[in-house]
Amino acid sequence: MTAVLQARELGKKYGKRWALRDCTIDIPAGHVVGLVGPNGAGKTTLLKLAGGQLAPTSGDITVLGGRPASGPAQLAKVGFVAQDTPVYGGLSVADHLRLGARLNPGWDAALARERIGQLGLDPAHRAGKLSGGQRAQLALTLGLAKRPELLILDEPVAALDPLARREFLQGLMEAVAEHELSVVLSSHLISDLERTCDFLIVLVDSRVLVTGEVDKLLATHHRLTGPRRDPARLPADQEVVSARHTDRQSTIIVRTEAPILDPAWTVSLLSLEDLALAYMDKSAADLEVQR
Numbered sequence: 583m584t585a586v587l588q589a590r591e592l593g594k595k596y597g598k599r600w601a602l603r604d605c606t607i608d609i610p611a612g613h614v615v616g617l618v619g620p621n622g623a624g625k626t627t628l629l630k631l632a633g634g635q636l637a638p639t640s641g642d643i644t645v646l647g648g649r650p651a652s653g654p655a656q657l658a659k660v661g662f663v664a665q666d667t668p669v670y671g672g673l674s675v676a677d678h679l680r681l682g683a684r685l686n687p688g689w690d691a692a693l694a695r696e697r698i699g700q701l702g703l704d705p706a707h708r709a710g711k712l713s714g715g716q717r718a719q720l721a722l723t724l725g726l727a728k729r730p731e732l733l734i735l736d737e738p739v740a741a742l743d744p745l746a747r748r749e750f751l752q753g754l755m756e757a758v759a760e761h762e763l764s765v766v767l768s769s770h771l772i773s774d775l776e777r778t779c780d781f782l783i784v785l786v787d788s789r790v791l792v793t794g795e796v797d798k799l800l801a802t803h804h805r806l807t808g809p810r811r812d813p814a815r816l817p818a819d820q821e822v823v824s825a826r827h828t829d830r831q832s833t834i835i836v837r838t839e840a841p842i843l844d845p846a847w848t849v850s851l852l853s854l855e856d857l858a859l860a861y862m863d864k865s866a867a868d869l870e871v872q873r
């Protein structure tokens with residue numbers, strides 16, 4: 583099966599500053615991928631490189647076997663919903679659907695009409711007068727009705743309240759189940775991705791820190807709690823992701839394929855949010871270790 587996205591030492595520089603560097607990832611088809619990281623980490627940059635709105639400074643990127651935005655066929659395969667769910671404020675909901683039909687050769691008019699009906703949106707309503715949640719749903723509908731093989735969503739729920747976020751993500755999951763598409767979704771709200779994603783990419787300060795299937799990541803990461811210990815003295819097969827210490831106790835998150843046999847540790851599994859935060863905390867943990 584063709585990989586949805588392959589990047590090899592991909593980098594993008596703005597002026598002298600790298601927004602993304604040394605990014606090597608393989609995303610197989612059929613996943614809902616959560617791209618998480620703090621503000622300014624490089625998420626939008628990576629998504630725009632995948633959508634073809636930006637060209638790489640270094641390295642390579644392939645999306646669904648082709649160069650991003652390399653021609654009409656490639657453009658038709660990828661749907662892109664940009665940050666802030668852009669819609670045209672002066673146009674009605676129906677105008678948006680007509681525009682979508684004109685611009686996209688594979689437009690699924692029935693899907694668009696049905697979804698707008700299910701959402702209870704009035705086709706005559708101007709997009710500028712919709713609520714944030716309704717605008718996000720309209721933008722998602724436009725992305726889905728294009729019938730892409732890959733749908734890229736840049737922080738689609740950031741501005742929504744918790745209920746609207748849940749409704750949006752539920753709609754997305756239903757569409758994924760029905761239409762066999764792959765999704766890459768960025769957010770700094772990791773808890774939202776917990777219910778949605780089965781593949782994770784954590785990006786911090788322009789670098790990919792971890793990537794993989796959520797099930798495998800959760801099975802190989804553990805929280806060790808016990809008497810204070812220097813993380814450098816852990817067995818070589820335990821990669822230290824983060825470490826926190828009090829005077830007497832250490833809490834260390836490790837990645838390992840092997841069982842943890844040391845009886846001094848209380849071992850617990852992590853939630854996806856814990857796991858992503860541990861990687862984001864890595865630099866802070868490194869400082870702790872040096873003290």
Ligand SMILES: Nc1ncnc2c1ncn2[C@@H]1O[C@H](COP(=O)(O)OP(=O)(O)OP(=O)(O)O)[C@@H](O)[C@H]1O
Pocket residue numbers: 596600601619620621622623624625626627628770
């Ligand atoms: N057009 C631009 N010109 C110069 N620098 C830019 C430009 N776009 C982004 N950057 C910088 O590149 C870095 C990565 O930005 P990017 O928007 O990709 O991050 P992000 O993870 O999507 O952030 P956020 O969560 O805030 O949207 C940041 O330091 C940002 O300031």
